[in-house]
Amino acid sequence: MAPRIAKTLMVLGLAAFAILVTVNNITDYGSNFAFVTHVLSMDDTFPDNALLWRAITDPTLWHVGYWLIIAGEGVTGVLFLAAAVAMFRTLSAPASGFARAKRLVHYGAATGFLVWFVGFMVVGGEWFAMWQSSVWNGQEAAFRFYMTILGVLIYVSLPDPD
Helix, strand or coil: CHHHHHHHHHHHHHHHHHHHHHHHHHHCHHHHHHHHHHHHHCCCCCCCCCCHHHCCCCHHHHHHHHHHHHHHHHHHHHHHHHHHHHHHHCCCCCHHHHHHHCHHHHHHHHHHHHHHHHHHHHHHHHHCCHHHCCCCCCHHHHHHHHHHHHHHHHHHHCCCCC
16 A cells, blocks of 8 residues: 555645646746746857747747746646546555556656656757756756656556555
């Protein structure tokens, strides 16, 4: 029973994190919106950067991009929360029932990976050259987030005996 409880609590922790990030980004919109505007506009990359043609300077597109990030974080949180509830409900079920409950963890992990790896590392980090900024670089934080998600996913994916 202990591994099932641990797995459920870890997934609940991921849900709490993603939901809190979502709520924070909505209630303190301006703080991370500034981050998004600087990354998308590429205004803090190396001087004479040959990639500046990729910069987005339209404020409407900054808001769209930010809302896509917030939506992805929210969906990640809801999927992890639904997974944790399903896992909690099947703690005492046969292994096959608990395994079925864990399937939503995979969806939550995939969504979180899309947000923090694809969104922040691939799109922000490489496409918009966020790595060149000493101030507006969220790659380390994103790395911590998606690696934690992947670590929990690996542990949750281990089979559970009856």
